[in-house]
Amino acid sequence: MKRYVCGVCGYVYDPEEGDPDNEIPPGTPFEKLPDDWVCPVCGALKDMFGEE
Numbered sequence: 001m002k003r004y005v006c007g008v009c010g011y012v013y014d015p016e017e018g019d020p021d022n023e024i025p026p027g028t029p030f031e032k033l034p035d036d037w038v039c040p041v042c043g044a045l046k047d048m049f050g051e052e
Contacts, residue, residue: 004050006048015030019040030046
């Protein structure tokens, strides 16, 4: 699965890890994240992320 990086702060969303702080389980691809999911570091919207 592809990793995505936040264009604002550089946070990398790794699908193998998910986002446990926001109840996103490991194995969740970026495309399957909820539409209202935001960067856990800076709060940027999903459309601010790009493939790593």
